[in-house]
Amino acid sequence: MGRAVELAARVRSGEVRAADVVEGYLSAIDAREAEVHAFNLVLAEAARERAAAIDAVAASGGDPGPLAGVPVALKDNLCTRGVPTTCSSKILDGWRPPYDATVVERLAAAGAVVVGKTNLDEFAMGSSTENSAFGPTRNPLDVSRVPGGSSGGSAAAVAAGFAEVSLGSDTGGSIRQPAALCGVVGVKPTYGAVSRHGLVAFASSLDQIGPFANDVADAALLLESIAGHDPGDSTSIPEAFPSLDASLTAGVEGVRIGRISDLPAGADADVEARLEAAFEALAAAGAEIVDVEVPAFTYGLTAYYLIAPAEASSNLARYDGVRFGLRVDAADTNAMYTATRSAGFGDEVQRRIMLGTYALSAGYYDAYYGKALKVRRLIADDFARAYERCDVMLTPASPSVAFPFGSKTADPFAMYLCDTYTIPSNLAGHPAMSVPFGSGADDLPVGVQVLAPALGEPVMFQVAAELERRAS
């Protein structure tokens, strides 16, 4: 049974008080937050009030929900009504959204207790959380190293015990890579499985919200709590999200695990060794290992770094100093737009806006954006062919274990390479998750990525649960 699952059961039965649970996590935050900096904002008082309300429901014989009293941290690009939502950008510093994201409403309905808003690379653009306007988050397992990104604060919050579970967003690996680097479970669901209503948009055809947790069962519970159709998101899948309950104990007898024979090189030897061990463990558990080819996988990086900035350049046009956030005054409106955006956006965000605007501009559209959309189709087609022969595929989640601060900041492209193995799932719209599977160099955790076809979460969790059982 998952830790959060068990915790909620105890709060629901009245055996444990949510107020005491929350106090324990707030103490953990007090003890180490100054060192880790997982949060942009800790919501201690709101969490205490919420916990008391949940205890009152349980005491009066009501059911406070499947996540009753479970402390959760939210990536600070998820809108929370009346509570600052910054995207770790100066351009939104101090902004208070007038509504809650759908996932925030659903967590509240399930009885979860929000303990804070977590740090991220500005507008979720980055792989180390070094691009935050409010300073980096440090990896709780080794504070001289990055937690990964862009959801580095959400991954660190769970790894440090500041929250039992958390939510992040994943546009090109921003949940799976930090999960791998912090030694926790991280899931990017099928595109459309979780409503994006109230997620501040980065690249709308790629963004998906998903859970971080200490174990696979908790990740499943959290995902089931937030998934499902929402009229507030026109890309939300109308069909009911499949149950993951049976997956957790089903085992992998007869499941076909794809090994991508033409996977791009670049993973460190310690990571490769853990991936190999994962194949062996699954084979020992009765799974069938199948060689598959995904030739277009290697072009994912290029397609992504044209498509995502193109969509971002359009989505971020709304930050113009008129309706919300920062304004830098100037003599006329056009000059005010430029002054506001130049002062409000950090370097990496400006770089991606530039790249995207260029890829979409007259004369270059066909050569860059148009071509990238065709490569995206090749990747989806190659995946479809591979899934005729296997049920899931395994790759590394990250090419390396957690790396030291500053080691990739001088060359933007070196940072982009962190996303090599995670990007193709976003382009295809498929689910994928990172599961801790032992450790690599310097005793730091390695995450194995399980990839599945659209709405293949049940078999993906089946394999993830088996990996978890065989990790120790």
Add this chain to the structure above:
Amino acid sequence: MSKRISSDDVAKVARLARLDLGDERLEAMTSQLDDMLGHFADIDALDLDGVEPMTQPYPLVNVLRDDTVAPGLDRDEVLAAAPDPDSDRFRVPPILGLDG
């Protein structure tokens, strides 16, 4: 350096994106974008003739819902988040007349 993009191109794109890079950052940005476009040339080798562009992973068209009356966002709450609200409006600097 192979010149895939010139500093004039970058200055023009910055104007389109409403960003003021300044001279020093303009040069750095030009060289970084040029470097990236060099990496991105890997897809030039692919034969993409006849491949249908893919804009969305899960194509849904004509998403319809019942026309139910529901409250919109609270106007005061929305305006309170603006940098310069003026009664029920967003105030901005002059749009016309300064430099044509």
